[in-house]
Amino acid sequence: MGKVMDKRMSEVGAERFYELGCADEAxxxxxxxxxxxxxxxxxxxxEILGAGDGAGGEATKVDVAGGEEGETKAEGAEKPE
Numbered sequence: 001m002g003k004v005m006d007k008r009m010s011e012v013g014a015e016r017f018y019e020l021g022c023a024d025e026a027x028x029x030x031x032x033x034x035x036x037x038x039x040x041x042x043x044x045x046x047e048i049l050g051a052g053d054g055a056g057g058e059a060t061k062v063d064v065a066g067g068e069e070g071e072t073k074a075e076g077a078e079k080p081e
Contacts (some may be wrong), residue, residue, distance in 0.1 A: 002020070002021075002022060003020070003022065006020050017044060017048060018040070018041050018044045019037075021033070021034070021037035021038075021041070023037075
């Protein structure tokens with residue numbers, strides 16, 4: 001599924017910001033492959049989003065499951081006065 005999604009994203013013009021990670025449970029321990037990959041992914045996301053360096057804003061959580069159909073609620077989008 002991941003390779004199919006990766007191919008389709010490329011076809012529609014998406015740009016990869018981190019290498020594709022593939023793992024096969026039948027080929028050995030998933031932890032040996034997935035954990036280092038996901039740690040690197042989260043580090044790259046922090047770099048891109050400016051997390052931890054004071055450059056980024058507060059995280060915003062969007063709840064798309066609640067409310068009316070099509071309605072979204074953002075928490076943290078407005079700073080208290």
